[in-house]
Amino acid sequence: MPRRTGYGQFCPVAKASEVIAERWTPLVLREMITGCNRFNDIHRGVPLMSKSLLSKRLRELEHAGIIVRKEIPGESVNGYFLTESGEALRPIIIAIGEWGQRYVRSNFEHQDLDPSLLMWDIRRLIQIRHLPAEQVVIEFEFTDQTDAQRRWWLLKEAGAGEIELCLHDPGYEIDLRVEADLESMTRVWMGEMDVSIALRSGAVKLHGSRALRLSFQDWIGLSIFAHVEAPLSVS
């Protein structure tokens, strides 16, 4: 009888794991914790997960009382929201990420690098207050990627509070071009490579607006795990 779904134990670790340690579920929770509420937004964070499975997982989380599905205020579509129980998972997911950042070697395996995930992450954490108030267009070019994966645009409309990620050239004048290979940009984002070192070594190059170049370190948000230090022990 393979996989009876459930561990058959009353232990709270087991009962909790039945819900939150299912495949993909920690990542779905991560997306919700970082503020995604709509189905397709969540799915952008886990693009390799099939939509049917995401749908199933969301139903399971709802059944477990971790999320509720309700109409998004203002819009007439419905979304998913963490309950108190779900909010209580925030420190756990964060702790798992910090543990991963600190102890899991084999980050940056080639197969894990993904420009779309990286750009989607960067977009979320751009520090808008450090950008000019007027419209800003920033192009990212990953020099080792081809075609569809090579160039990306972040677009902030004048006065807007959100950044848009574009897969096609929006046509406006480019204010800044960021040029790097995917691994370097990912390492910078993850805090594995210092921004200043990346710029000085040429691993990341900036072209365009002097103001945007100088403030790069300010407006480029880093991963929320970028601050995590290596373990004390030399292993």
Add this chain to the structure above:
Amino acid sequence: MPRRTGYGQFCPVAKASEVIAERWTPLVLREMITGCNRFNDIHRGVPLMSKSLLSKRLRELEHAGIIVRKEIPGESVNGYFLTESGEALRPIIIAIGEWGQRYVRSNFEHQDLDPSLLMWDIRRLIQIRHLPAEQVVIEFEFTDQTDAQRRWWLLKEAGAGEIELCLHDPGYEIDLRVEADLESMTRVWMGEMDVSIALRSGAVKLHGSRALRLSFQDWIGLSIFAHVEAPLSVS
């Protein structure tokens, strides 16, 4: 391509989940964190897991640098030990258990009750310092169980620092007999039912040594999650 093992993401939550959110793995970690080092001891905590899978998971954890396999000091068998990385998971596993205790309804589903797991847990947390120094034999009888699952014995030899769990009558004189249905005893163990209430209501009955009866509350350890309070909100 079902289940490529791995999420294809550089995010530390994903990299961590690839290791610690695999099926059974949180429970294996729980066993190690609670002090089990030997293969069969670990397996007693996850009896529904096949030995081949446990073996596989241990290899994966070793490969991930979470445990090391080495000879147990004093004995000439080898066991498994948490590394620094593994020790760093302790607060996470504990937090998951606390979350589960607080938020997962559907504890005490009939299918999750298991006298052998319960007794194995109780054995581990018996407060020996609250037992008489001489030999002590305590019999547990689960009144709703049959045959092989009905009676269990905890045996402390005179002066011993460990308790032995017996599935067959060790033959010595019984100092105390604890009588309860499995669910009541489990609820008491999990902190869902107060010990004094259980005794007063007759859900748990004690027969035998007056000293052992009076000190029951002291020597019976409760689950490490028994202290966790319900959420503030009424849900």
Add this chain to the structure above:
DNA sequence: CAGTATCCGATGCGATACTG
């Protein structure tokens, strides 16, 4: 956009048997 229904192939994992 926001999902659901159906299909079916790969694989995870339990069962069993075996080794030192």
Add this chain to the structure above:
DNA sequence: CAGTATCGCATCGGATACTG
């Protein structure tokens, strides 16, 4: 006790197509 090797199938989950 402490595992490993082999086998078989149930189920997990991706692909595809479809709906409002």
